Amino acid sequence: MSGVEDRVRRALADAPADLLVDHVTAELEASYAITDVELLQVDYRLSALLPLTEGEPVTDPGHPAWRCFDHQEPVVAGDAGYLPVGMRGERRGVLRVAPVPDDPAAVGELLGVATALGHELTAVNDTTDRYRTARRSRRLTLAAEMQWDLLPGRSRVRPSFSLAGQLEPAYAVRGDSFDWSDDGHRLWLSVINGTGEGVAAAMLTALATHALRNARRAGIPLADQAALADQAVYAAHRGAQHVSALLLELDLASGVTTVVDAGSPHLVLLRGGRVVEQPLEAQFPLGMFDGTDYRGQRFTLRRDDRLFVVSDGVAEATGGNVRYGEHALTRFLRRTGSMEPLEAVRSLIGELRAFVAGDLVDDAVVVCLDWTGPQP
Structure with missing residues (x-):
């Protein structure tokens, strides 16, 4: 495990359940000068990737975020990187980071960060509604x-x-x-x-x-x-x-x-x-x-x-x-x-x-x- 991954895991362990992405963002900015971090969660229909914060849903199947989700591999498009977020095969979504470092080793470390986030999202799932609420494009019955x-x-x-x-x-x-x-x-x-x-x-x-x-x-x-x-x-x-x-x-x-x-x-x-x-x-x-x-x-x-x-x-x-x-x-x-x-x-x-x-x-x-x- 790299030093960055280790610091992110410690930051996630200490973070309030509703602020996981905020703490990841702070660590990535300090380590890689990444200033734009967004969690895109797959919705209940498996038809849209919904941003945790305000933003437009990603529904185009050809979008880099969907290619990342479907193939479970990092995708770099322009200055943005897309990293699969999940745990033991349970696919939660995609972490978008920008500007992404022009270094394969750094992208590999960021992949470890996204996996750590997937584990922590699962761990806090029953303690906060923030992530569940953001996963739905309309109200559930x-x-x-x-x-x-x-x-x-x-x-x-x-x-x-x-x-x-x-x-x-x-x-x-x-x-x-x-x-x-x-x-x-x-x-x-x-x-x-x-x-x-x-x-x-x-x-x-x-x-x-x-x-x-x-x-x-x-x-x-x-x-x-x-x-x-x-x-x-x-x-x-x-x-x-x-x-x-x-x-x-x-x-x-x-x-x-x-x-x-x-x-x-x-x-x-x-x-x-x-x-x-x-x-x-x-x-x-x-x-x-x-x-x-x-x-x-x-x-x-x-x-x-x-x-x-x-x-x-x-x-x-x-x-x-x-x-x-x-x-x-x-x-x-x-x-x-x-x-x-x-x-x-x-x-x-x-x-x-x-x-x-x-x-x-x-x-x-x-x-x-x-x-x-x-x-x-």
């Missing part, structure tokens, strides 16, 4: 506020896997959600759709998510996690409401994948550029009946396989009285093989928005998971 606060993040990168997810319509999502966790040996993923509308759907999804987390953290096998969440939802609603869910557990050393399909979204396997049918045993949604027994089924991923989990709202998106449909979805997913998971998710959502000529009306969730094989 109450249900959407609940859903976004429930998420573990929007992307994750580890040596043996990478994944990303997105909710739509981002500012008004109701019952669709996803959750994930890993311990270095296994990855758990759930994609959930609570029935109903508005806050009622969000509350139902939150109940199912917390029930699944509670069972998972107790070390209970995947099928029993589904059974305990089923009991929690049934106890609260006596079958009047239920939750469709797909639960997945991936062994990161072997690729062995266990799945429980509880009235779930669609699971699509992309292998070698081809969509491979992966039949699942359809079981009852969580909370539909009292005491449902669930069964896990297994299949094995190969190195560099990609899984998509998409809710019904994707294929059923409608534009001009025409349904998007499974065939269009399959064709589009084939074209995502060269993209990183977050780029693939963002591209699919962008395709759907173009198809419906605006935001989606019904909820949709897309999750993309790459297994890169066992790593040391």
Whole structure:
């Protein structure tokens, strides 16, 4: 770690939660005579980079800030430098600095500064609303506020896997959600759709998510996690409401994948550029009946396989009285093989928005998971 990075990390640790960027600016001015520093955060729709202070949103996909965000590499354009801000694969946005030093070593140090800022932004996320507020281009509905606060993040990168997810319509999502966790040996993923509308759907999804987390953290096998969440939802609603869910557990050393399909979204396997049918045993949604027994089924991923989990709202998106449909979805997913998971998710959502000529009306969730094989 360079001396500059070390000083910035100390400055960030000492800074009030709402003044992180101000303290970074002071350190960069002292070290590099950089006088213009701006944090551009990606918004909830993944369609704009919004400045923390006053300024215009960056929406042009060809802009250097978007090239930096998409490729997660520093970009120098004129006298400005753009540096990716994130933590462990969770992309927060871009740090713009000017005038940028004409020295590759200095740019490398600035990249370390941006990464340190990403870690600190995550650390203070629950103690201040400043960064959350600046990430939205319009007001979230109450249900959407609940859903976004429930998420573990929007992307994750580890040596043996990478994944990303997105909710739509981002500012008004109701019952669709996803959750994930890993311990270095296994990855758990759930994609959930609570029935109903508005806050009622969000509350139902939150109940199912917390029930699944509670069972998972107790070390209970995947099928029993589904059974305990089923009991929690049934106890609260006596079958009047239920939750469709797909639960997945991936062994990161072997690729062995266990799945429980509880009235779930669609699971699509992309292998070698081809969509491979992966039949699942359809079981009852969580909370539909009292005491449902669930069964896990297994299949094995190969190195560099990609899984998509998409809710019904994707294929059923409608534009001009025409349904998007499974065939269009399959064709589009084939074209995502060269993209990183977050780029693939963002591209699919962008395709759907173009198809419906605006935001989606019904909820949709897309999750993309790459297994890169066992790593040391």
